[in-house]
Amino acid sequence: MNEYQSILSLYQKHKRYEVKIILFSCALLVLTSVFVALNLFRISPFILYLIAMGITLYFALRIRVESKNYGKLERFLKENDPEVLKNKELVFFIDYQLDHSFEQESKGLFKGLDDKNGRNNFEKKVSEIKDHYEDLVANTSIEQNIETSS
């Protein structure tokens, strides 16, 4: 599986994130309510719900696929390149690339968004990633065509 394919599978995970959280939250709410209703020992139900809430919050953070700068990226794109925002897959790709390919550099990139140079630099990086994405998409479609014809 090439890089694009692996990122695409992560993107699929990202799309299911909210559903997972909702299902997990509902399951934990039901579980906690049943436990409270059973009244097995004397404790304030609110504490139990707080614990359940803690578990859910931990779970929500734990299964998160996008980086913690995903929101900032979205905001940047909304201001500078709204067209890209329409392609959720591309946005996820850019986030992934910034977080994994540039690693330490990505922190500096996001910090430099406040000044013009930093923004230009960031824009440049995003543009590179976009090109890379388009290449990957193109290569992937050629490969798929070859596989189909063969």
Add this chain to the structure above:
Amino acid sequence: MKLRRTLLGIVLAFSTAGIIATNTDAEAYQELYEQQDQQEIHIKEVLASEFISEEDQDLLNQGLDRIEEAEQTETRRSLRLLMEEEKKQLSQVQQRVVSKEAEVAKSELTQLIEKFETLEKKSQEPYIVAEDSLQIESLKSELKSLTSVQKVLPIRTLSGELSTLSTQMSENQSLLVDSINELKELNKESAQLFNKEYLLASDKEALKNAEEENAQYFEDADDFELVKSRKSDSQQLIRQLKTKQEKTEKDFQENKSQTNELVKTTNSLISEGDLTSEEKDKLSEVIQTLSNALEMTDYEPGDLAKNYTILQTNYNEFMSNSNQRIAAAKEKAEAEAKEKAEREKEEAAAQQAAQKSSNSSSSSSSTSSNTSSSTSTPSPSLSGEWYQAPSGYKFLKVESGKTYGQVKNKNNFKLITEAEASNYTPGHGNGYAKQ
């Protein structure tokens, strides 16, 4: 942004669910606490019963303490179990309490019956008020209805009523006996009054009747108001008659002797004085009234003094009239005698003149004796109630040797000349005579 929204959603969902669940849980516990409060009320009622044993008291108290401790630590299920257990214990204790109460009720009913029988015997005693006897009958029917009662309350209530009635009965009996004793005292007082002088026959009869009426209650009486009324009537009668007797006695002591004297004097005036028939009738009428009063046949206190004054006034007036008439008759008689003497004198002078020729010295002594016999004492003049002695005269009270210028009753005095009066001493003024 998206992540924050998700996290916020989780917090809100769990917080809301937690708050709702906590409230529901608190309400569920509150419901249990209220049930326990109700049960506690029943338990405390049973604990307050005098028929509960010490073991049962400890049992229930321990149960209460256990639940009180568990209320803050145990789950609802445990609490319910504890409450159920407490309920069973309460039910068992209640049964034992009811059984004990029935036992006590039976014993107290026996005592109550004995108490009632004693009171019923007492109600047969003399001087028991009729109202109290009636209440005994009412209580008897109440007592009959209590024979199968398992509770002590109605028995104790009736016992209380019985005690109250017993006290009331004794007090009423004592009051009635006191009243009867007072009636007896009044009868003694009445008998003493009866034996006194100056009490009218009708009053004596009234006293006798009152005594007899009082005596009706001496053996037995059942109406306090009747006895009270009888006592009051009797007291009033005795007080009234006592006052009357005292007034009568005073009236007689002050007026009896002088009335008798005046009656005697008046009778002599009637028989000897010169009175008109109308005056005699008037005097006789007053004398008759006085005689009746003296004999107490027709008498009211003060009658003697009143009629004495009337008779005295009449007597004085009629005495004066009589004296005037007598004086007038005397003067007339004297005038006639004088006229007759003059006529005789003239006749004698004529005879003397006729005899002069024969014997001129024989008639001189007889003429002088006739002249001296014609002199007479002047009568006293009446001024108001007082007789004024004529000038040159004084009234003499023979018994005391005192002389007076004016008197009320001239018949009691002798008229003497001032020359004769010099032999006596002048008397001081009083109600009947003065200078």
